[in-house]
Structures are given as structure tokens and as C-alpha cells.
Amino acid sequence: MKQYGFYIDSSKCTGCKTCQLSCKDNKDLDIGVNFRRVYEYAGGDWLKEGEIYRQSVYSYYLSIACNHCDQPACTKVCPSGAMHKRDDGFVVVDEKVCIGCKYCSMACPYGAPQYNEEKGHMIKCDGCYERVAQGMQPVCVGSCPLRALEFGPIAELRDKYGTNADVAPLPSSLTTKPNIVIKQNRNARPTDDQSGHLANPKEV
Amino acid sequence: MAWHEWPLMMFTVLAQTSVGSFLVLGGILLSGQLSLNEETRLHKAMFFLWALMGLGFMASTAHLGSPLRAVNALNQLGSSWLSNEIFFGSLFFAAGGFYWLLSILNKGSVQARKGLLAAAMLMGIVFMYAMIKVYLIDTVPTWNNMFTPLGFILTMLLSGLLFAQLLLAGAQSKLTGLYKILPIAGAAAAVISLVVTVLQMIDLSSINSAVTAASGIIDNMQQLQLIRGALMLAALALWFKPLITKNKPTTLLLVPAFVLIFVSEFIARGIFYGLHMTIGM
Numbered sequence: 001m002k003q004y005g006f007y008i009d010s011s012k013c014t015g016c017k018t019c020q021l022s023c024k025d026n027k028d029l030d031i032g033v034n035f036r037r038v039y040e041y042a043g044g045d046w047l048k049e050g051e052i053y054r055q056s057v058y059s060y061y062l063s064i065a066c067n068h069c070d071q072p073a074c075t076k077v078c079p080s081g082a083m084h085k086r087d088d089g090f091v092v093v094d095e096k097v098c099i100g101c102k103y104c105s106m107a108c109p110y111g112a113p114q115y116n117e118e119k120g121h122m123i124k125c126d127g128c129y130e131r132v133a134q135g136m137q138p139v140c141v142g143s144c145p146l147r148a149l150e151f152g153p154i155a156e157l158r159d160k161y162g163t164n165a166d167v168a169p170l171p172s173s174l175t176t177k178p179n180i181v182i183k184q185n186r187n188a189r190p191t192d193d194q195s196g197h198l199a200n201p202k203e204v
Numbered sequence: 205m206a207w208h209e210w211p212l213m214m215f216t217v218l219a220q221t222s223v224g225s226f227l228v229l230g231g232i233l234l235s236g237q238l239s240l241n242e243e244t245r246l247h248k249a250m251f252f253l254w255a256l257m258g259l260g261f262m263a264s265t266a267h268l269g270s271p272l273r274a275v276n277a278l279n280q281l282g283s284s285w286l287s288n289e290i291f292f293g294s295l296f297f298a299a300g301g302f303y304w305l306l307s308i309l310n311k312g313s314v315q316a317r318k319g320l321l322a323a324a325m326l327m328g329i330v331f332m333y334a335m336i337k338v339y340l341i342d343t344v345p346t347w348n349n350m351f352t353p354l355g356f357i358l359t360m361l362l363s364g365l366l367f368a369q370l371l372l373a374g375a376q377s378k379l380t381g382l383y384k385i386l387p388i389a390g391a392a393a394a395v396i397s398l399v400v401t402v403l404q405m406i407d408l409s410s411i412n413s414a415v416t417a418a419s420g421i422i423d424n425m426q427q428l429q430l431i432r433g434a435l436m437l438a439a440l441a442l443w444f445k446p447l448i449t450k451n452k453p454t455t456l457l458l459v460p461a462f463v464l465i466f467v468s469e470f471i472a473r474g475i476f477y478g479l480h481m482t483i484g485m
Contacts, residue, residue, distance in 0.1 A: 039485060077284055081276075097276055098269075100268050106341065109482040110484050121269050170484055171484035198415040
């Protein structure tokens with residue numbers, strides 16, 4: 001089976017959200033629905049060194065859409081089968097079948113499935129599989145001004161950039177086996193970190 | 205508190221009440237301790253049990269974004285616990301309802317009816333099991349623990365036993381022994397429920413993701429738990445009053461008691477849904 005994935009370079013990402021917006025524009029998404037979300041993880045403290053205090057404030061960005069997991073939490077719970085993994089590896093909602101029970105969004109630890117109030121069912125990142133089939137890149141990847149996003153067969157991305165898919169605030173990659181490779185920011189914290197917080201909860 | 209989940213709060217609490225009381229009443233009916241007249245009266249009173257269950261199913265469709273496609277919920281029967289829940293819930297409703305209809309109309313042989321009753325009770329148990337499994341999602345740490353089955357079973361006991369007693373009183377049953385056993389069992393369930401609540405509140409402090417601390421999700425938790433506990437105790441007081449004054453329990457007393465316990469369990473379920481979080485963001 002084919003499997004595509006994303007490479008996310010968190011050391012380059014400045015959190016400009018062009019990826020989020022180009023996707024929103026391309027998919028014509030409403031306010032509050034974001035197929036790609038840029039999470040800002042921030043933390044830090046005052047450190048006492050002798051007689052002086054120094055701060056250790058840090059913050060970094062993580063652009064996350066759907067990771068088209070090998071073991072998707074969403075498809076496992078979906079009662080209608082609308083949420084399914086295609087032969088090309090993309091996890092997609094069949095919008096003609098979905099009943100809008102939101103069970104998938106309860107289960108997904110990456111916030112990928114999103115509820116569309118108007119349509120009455122779930123929608124989500126489909127990896128722009130139609131564009132990919134025509135040999136093009138997903139809209140978000142092409143729009144990144146920092147070239148912090150890459151897309152391709154996950155095996156190739158892993159050959160090129162390694163296999164890391166773990167960084168806070170993401171959950172452990174062992175749970176759903178996400179098809180992403182992450183290059184960490186120099187401030188990156190491990191997945192089980194509790195020192196930071198989500199700095200932009202209303203944006204994701 | 206997750207008020208927006210009211211359809212699921214209604215559905216789960218009503219279903220647990222219906223199945224819980226059906227198991228008690230079904231056991232009594234199978235034991236053959238009721239006179240023919242009592243049985244007839246109890247069957248009539250059981251109309252309200254199916255009314256509650258029907259109301260529950262109606263509420264559950266309000267949770268769906270596309271209720272007209274509700275039948276698709278059965279597509280993944282076997283692999284999705286939500287499909288299983290709806291399937292066995294429907295079987296329980298169908299088998300139990302059919303048993304009830306035959307009994308009311310006095311059709312079919314006694315043996316066939318008893319068989320149907322036993323089958324409906326079994327479906328009810330499987331339905332409750334599936335309902336628990338729906339919420340044991342490995343990516344939702346606040347649900348994926350023993351407090352989910354405990355909470356659901358305690359609702360079956362508290363709300364279910366009281367509702368069973370209400371229907372028995374409404375049917376003027378002469379099983380005086382049960383009028384003692386049911387409130388005592390209810391009180392035991394209430395004590396367990398309060399202990400479980402305290403344990404769960406302690407357990408919450410150990411559940412964190414990188415961006416969410418379970419103990420901080422519901423900011424008025426203390427207040428909600430106090431209201432819930434007070435309502436439960438008030439219901440118990442009404443439930444016990446006939447035992448103390450040595451009177452027969454009346455529906456006049458048990459209806460408000462049931463309303464109190466129902467609201468109490470409804471709030472508890474709101475807390476349950478409100479505690480949703482994932483291991484991620």
C-alpha cells in the first residue's frame with residue numbers, strides 16, 4: 001500500500017499560518033474550521049544564577065493537519081465507516097455517509113476531524129489527494145514561505161529526514177503511528193512534557 | 205460541564221435507567237412471585253419504562269448532525285462499539301417492547317413471553333456493556349479508566365432501582381420485602397458512588413497531556429459535585445421515608461425522589477462528558 005506523509009520543519013516554522021490560510025482558502029472553510037492548525041507551544045521560567053535571575057522563555061510552532069496515521073484513532077471508532085483509509089493511505093471522510101456523530105473528533109488526539117455545522121457532518125484534511133493524483137503538492141505545502149513543509153511518500157521522507165514524529169504537544173507517535181516526520185526546533189520539548197502550555201488555544 | 209452534549213447525557217442516563225429497572229422488574233416477573241393482577245398492573249406501569257427508553261433514543265438522534273442518515277450508525281457493526289451500542293440498544297428496545305406488547309394484549313404463550321423477556325434482559329446487559337466500551341477510547345485518558353464502567357453501572361443501580369420501585373409502587377405490588385431491599389441497595393450504591401467520586405477526583409490530578417490538565421478542565425467541579433451529592437441524598441431521604449414511618453411507599457413520594465436522582469445523575473453525566481480530553485491537543 002502506498003503511504004504519503006508530511007515533513008514538518010519546526011526549526012524553520014515562524015508560525016505565520018500561511019499554510020493554514022491557503023488551505024482554508026482552497027477548501028473554502030468557515031471560521032473555526034481549520035484542516036491545518038499551527039500550534040504554539042510556549043513555556044519558560046526565571047532561573048536563579050548566583051545573585052541574578054535569568055529567564056528561559058521559549059516558544060516554537062508546529063504545523064499539524066491530518067497525519068493520515070497507520071492506525072487512525074478516528075476510523076477505529078467511526079460507526080458509519082464514513083471515516084476511512086484510502087488505498088493511497090489518505091484518511092478521508094465520505095461526506096455522503098457521515099452521520100455527524102463527532103465520535104471521530106473525540107478520539108483523534110491531533111484534532112484533525114472537524115465538525116461542519118452547516119453540512120451536519122465531519123470534514124477534514126484529505127491530503128489534497130486529487131491534486132496529488134495529478135502530480136501536484138497539497139496546497140499548504142506549496143504555500144509555505146519558509147519551505148518548512150514537505151510532502152511525499154513517507155518512506156522517502158523518512159530516508160531523507162529520519163523517523164522522528166514525537167515532540168510536545170503531540171502525543172506519543174506509538175499510539176496512532178502518524179505519517180509525519182518532524183525536525184525539531186532547538187527549544188523542542190519531549191511529548192510527555194508538562195513545562196509549557198498552548199499559547200494560542202483560540203487559533204487552533 | 206458539557207451542556208452541549210445534552211442529547212448524549214439524556215440518552216445514556218435514560219438508557220441506563222430503563223435497562224437497570226427492566227433487569228429488576230424482569231427478574232421479579234420471571235420469579236413468578238407476582239399474582240396475576242399484580243402482574244397486569246405492573247405491565248401497565250411498565251409503559252413508562254419504554255417511554256423513557258424511547259425518549260432516550262429520540263434524544264440520541266439530536267446528537268447527530270445528519271439524523272436522517274441515523275441508520276448508517278449500524279454500518280460498522282462488529283468493529284465500532286458505537287455501532288454495537290446502537291444495534292444492541294435497538295434489540296433491547298424491540299425484544300422488550302414486543303414482550304410488553306404481547307403481555308398487555310395477553311397474546312402468545314406464557315413460555316414464549318418468558319423467553320422473550322429473558323432475551324430482552326440479556327440484550328439489555330449487552331447494550332450496557334457496549335455503551336461502556338464506546339467510551340473506553342485509548343486516546344481519551346479521562347474516559348479510558350475504571351471510572352467509566354463504575355459510573356455507568358452506578359447510574360443503572362441508583363436511577364434504575366428507584367425507577368423500578370416507582371413502577372412497583374404504581375402497580376400496587378404486594379412484595380413488601382422488595383420495598384425494604386430496594387432502598388437499602390440504593391443507599392449502598394449511593395455510598396459507593398460518593399466514594400468513587402472522591403477517588404476519581406484524586407485520580408484526575410494524575411491525568412495530563414502537554415497542553416491539558418484533567419483536574420482543570422471543569423472549573424466549577426466542586427460546586428457541581430456538591431449539588432449532585434445533595435440531590436442524591438435528598439432522593440435517598442424520600443426513598444427511605446416509608447421505611448422509617450412504616451408506611452407503604454407511594455408514587456407521590458417516589459416521583460419526586462426519582463426526579464431528584466435523575467437530575468443528580470444527569471449532572472454527573474454532564475461532568476463525565478465535560479471531562480473529555482485527548483492525549484494530544
